[in-house]
Amino acid sequence: MPSRRHGIAEDLRNQIATCRIKAGERLPSEAQLAARYMVSTPTLRSALAVLEREGFIEKIHGKGNFVRHPLRKITYVGGRGTLDTRTAAEAPLRVTVRTAKIRARGHLTALLKVPTSSPLTEFLCLSHEGESPLSLARIYVPRDLMPATEPVLGESPACEMAVARFAVLRPPSAEVRETVSVRLPTPDEASALRISSALAVLAITRVTADSTGRVVEAALLVFPGDRADAVFTTHHVIDESGTQG
Amino acid sequence: MPSRRHGIAEDLRNQIATCRIKAGERLPSEAQLAARYMVSTPTLRSALAVLEREGFIEKIHGKGNFVRHPLRKITYVGGRGTLDTRTAAEAPLRVTVRTAKIRARGHLTALLKVPTSSPLTEFLCLSHEGESPLSLARIYVPRDLMPATEPVLGESPACEMAVARFAVLRPPSAEVRETVSVRLPTPDEASALRISSALAVLAITRVTADSTGRVVEAALLVFPGDRADAVFTTHHVIDESGTQG
DNA sequence: GAGTGGTCTAGACCACGAG
DNA sequence: TCGTGGTCTAGACCACTCA
Structure with a gap:
């Protein structure tokens, strides 16, 4: 009944x-x-x-x-060194970026493995598809890894372009660790993504390290739970015998 | 206010x-x-x-x-060929398994890349920690990949043991594709996991293929959203230059 | 100011669980 | 049976948006 x-x-x-x-x-x-x-x-x-x-x-x-506009699901593809959020590629994705110079504090120090108040550059990216916000990304890079010569971009270019540019400057062999979790959005996130605070989000914390183990980027990505999937592909080329546990 | x-x-x-x-x-x-x-x-x-x-x-x-008991988060470790859901290892994890012989239909045919009504073995695994259900797994294996000599286990042994046993029988090089999504639980899932139907779940669809591309296992994993994380680690040993997109 | 959603009240009645 | 939560009512009043 x-x-x-x-x-x-x-x-x-x-x-x-x-x-x-x-x-x-x-x-x-x-x-x-x-x-x-x-x-x-x-x-x-x-x-x-x-x-x-x-x-x-x-x-x-x-x-x-x-x-709400139909659930045009986007797919986050894991394992890459760059932000890559479209797959329904026909979408006219618009990205706004805000850059800020901040200092590490709280859990950022743990994520980036840097001491408190060490200088960071923060990228605050919000992508829209039409009127619907699709993703929110906060990306942190140690300031000394930023190309200081490059004028720190204002508002216009795509966040992904910016981040991709840095990617090529990095040592090629790196480790990417992505932690996926489900939670309710913070009030800020709910209003930025224009979702109810009762609609769960898909949150991905991505930490990228270079071959020396130094963390070169930490990204906090948030997607409306009903609009995003994340896909991770692993190729078991070599049998890692008994690495279980 | x-x-x-x-x-x-x-x-x-x-x-x-x-x-x-x-x-x-x-x-x-x-x-x-x-x-x-x-x-x-x-x-x-x-x-x-x-x-x-x-x-x-x-x-x-x-x-x-x-x-509810404190959010003792479990971590799903991606990229492995086996189910591996504990990290807070001190937990007395109890797993119940139900095995059934079914025939492929609906989206299972697409997942496993098998024709409709081809024979499958289904494992229905529910893990508890004390009184709290922690995860629900539905694992499907093509019947001809099942060791028929082995008596199909009843209720007792751990699901993971069972699945791990099959893992070693498989060709070592395989591809694992894990799709992570957030959604509200179905009524069945909500009651099995003893969660509110308003509490979002972390759903992972894991498809394992052998070196020939044949799908040897499809697993539908569901975790209460507030109790589980999923971690995926990628090692960029070789620079996949320009594989972007 | 008119129309909208947001919050809250003080009840009523039903359905479930345990003794 | 009793105490519990589940559902619903018919309002009241407040806050926001837009003309």
Whole structure:
């Protein structure tokens, strides 16, 4: 026996799936929907909360409830030294970058294996597809690894270009360790990605080290959980016999 | 200005974090808590819903709200040919396995690259740590790759042992492709893992192929999102120049 | 100011668990 | 049966957006 809210949620889900309510469109007001389904507003709102957690709708205070654009999943490809987030390549990806000079503190010191308050360069990258934010990246590089001659870029060029440029300057043999976790977004992340704070994110911490073991980059990547996959491919060329554990 | 429910949630979170309410313990009834915080029961319940999504409490209908055991995170180590889910190794991990003979259908045919209704062996593994379910694994192996002489094990031995045994029978060079995604659990998964259906899970689809490209195993792994990380390490021994994209 | 969503109330009634 | 959580109601009032 399905509860009212799940029945309503399913009905709306179907309407969205069958494009009877199109992407980007506004739903009828909560009062109207409550009347249509003959439920009280709290009940209707709890139905919408289900859809919000599932990523179907986006609530905007004072404006309405909007159908999110179809889940055009992006794929994060692991194991590379560079940020590489598109696969649905047809997407017109727009990336904004903000650069800052900061000093290591807190868990950054552990990630980068540097002492507290050692100089770092921070890249804050936010990628959009149309109106929908797709990913948030915070990338930290020890300042002395930055090409100081190069004017530290302002806002325009793609974050990935910037990072890729540094990649070629690095020693070629490196180790990349990527830790994937699921969590709820921080309030900052939720607003940057325009998602509900109840919609879990896929968080990837990527630490890149050169052949000497020095950490040359730490990247904190965050994706809306419903819009991203991460793929890791391992080739077992040589049998690592008994390395189990 | 924090809302009532967030204030209450934070207060309870602190009490849990500082062990003023210990793991496994029951919280006071919702009516009592509502009285203590001088809010209505729906408001109090929405505070508990926050804690539930965050993984702090577990609601059990008719019994009460219970503090979940501390987030003893397990780490899934990617890139291996075997299931390897412990790192907090002190954990007394108990695994139950159910074996079944099924036939490929739906997306399994695509994953395993086998025709519809070709024979498979399914391993359904559920690992517990004490009372808390930690992971759910559904592993599919083409039946002809199974050592038929070996009696298909009943319920007792560890899933990982079973799978590890097959691993050594396989050609050593293989490719492992692991796809990590975030989603809400299915009702089955939620009840098997004893988590709220609002608590996102970390889902890993692992496809192992031998050197000929034949898929020898597909594993669908599900972990409670708040209890698991996945780590992937890549060694860039040889510079794959310009393999970008 | 009109319309929207956000929060909260003070109940009612139902469903589950344990004795 | 009793105590628990689960669902729902019919409002009230506040906060935000936009004309």
